[in-house]
Amino acid sequence: MPVTNRKPSLLSRLLRRAIYWIYKRNGWIAVGVVPQPRKFVLVAAPHTSNWDFIYFIGLTEELGIMPHFMAKDSLFKWPVRNFLFDMGGVSIDRKSPQNYVQQMADEFAKRDEFMLTIAPEGSRSNNSKWKTGFYQIALAAKVPFVIGMMDYGKKTGGLGPAIYPSGDYEADMAKVIEFYRDIVPRHPERAVKSITGKEGL
Known part of the structure; x- marks a missing residue:
């Protein structure tokens, strides 16, 4: 899981700017401040539509942060390898003796700035409860988790x-x-009804 300091490609920069334009064109406004230091697990919820991802990227552009996300290492191959890194991807080695919680805790330890985004509702497949991986990673890395939202x-x-x-x-x-409590998702009927209990990692 290399830490890259290369300048993002023109393609990734253009994509993020295009997404930011869509976000602003649809009337979204950023609220709140980015916690310091910039090392935390960012909880992306509620997640009831694919539009959540688009607007979330626009939001992070307005806030001036680069969110990171986990992906299996087999995806980080030519020709998309550098593009995934540019967009914030962090590879997970599924063959490693360490589980992904410990791999991410190690990633936090080696970086000065790291905002790992996790959608605890998973794939929007009507999970009954939030998955707890975000919590386990924050606990192992000794960092806070920050609540994100799109209202x-x-x-x-x-x-x-x-x-x-x-x-x-x-x-x-x-x-x-x-x-x-008062956050309105795009499709309220699709929202996970309970975020307590344990649905697994």
Whole structure:
């Protein structure tokens, strides 16, 4: 999982600018501030539409941050390898004796700035509960998780509070529930109904 300092390609820069234009054209406004230091797990929720991804990238452009995401290492091959890195990709070695939680904890340790984005609802396949991988990574890396949101009711997107995991998942999730209480997703009927309990990593 190399840490690359190369300048992003023209293609990736043009793509992000195009996405930012779509985001602004649709009337979105960023709210909140980026926590310091810029090392945290960014919770991307609610996730009920593929448009969430587009608007989220536009939001990060407006906030001036580069979100990272996990992907299996087999995807990082020519001709898309550098493009994936430019867009924030971090490869996961599935053959490693370390699970992906520890691999990401190690990634946090080697970087000065790292904002790892995880959608705990998974693939929008009607999961009954959030997956807890984001929490396990934050706990292992000793970094906070930051609540992200795209509120379709107000056309605002942003970052909520930074929460350091205490190890008591249910208690920490009570804070998250309170934050998301008034957030309106694109398709409310598709939203995961419960974010407590354990659905797996």
